[in-house]
């Protein structure tokens with residue numbers, strides 16, 4: 117992959133990562149009630165935990181996406197970005213542009229989705245049964 121292309125993706129990932137963490141940080145600040153000055157020291161001391169805290173505040177879906185962003189950034193650093201996890205071939209650029217965190221090429225992804233489709237159907241069936249039994253008990 118060309119360097120400029122890599123840089124472009126890196127900017128996308130870093131921007132999105134910042135947005136996600138900022139959204140988490142905002143909630144933390146509101147929680148700490150940063151209106152009175154004398155609480156600032158307390159917050160400074162706690163600031164090492166804030167990063168952890170911020171992550172905890174993200175909902176699962178955001179957390180999952182943050183992890184994807186961070187692994188994509190690491191792949192850029194390692195020079196692995198744009199390579200398929202499964203077959204090690206280049207992932208189509210068009211696919212990356214549509215889905216920058218993709219780590220499988222189209223054919224491997226289709227294969228995975230086919231498998232996941234089977235297990236997801238099984239899971240759905242099971243949870244339906246659970247909610248049904250809960251309602252009746």
Ligand SMILES: [Zn+2]
Nearest residue numbers: 200203221224
């Ligand atoms: Zn592949």
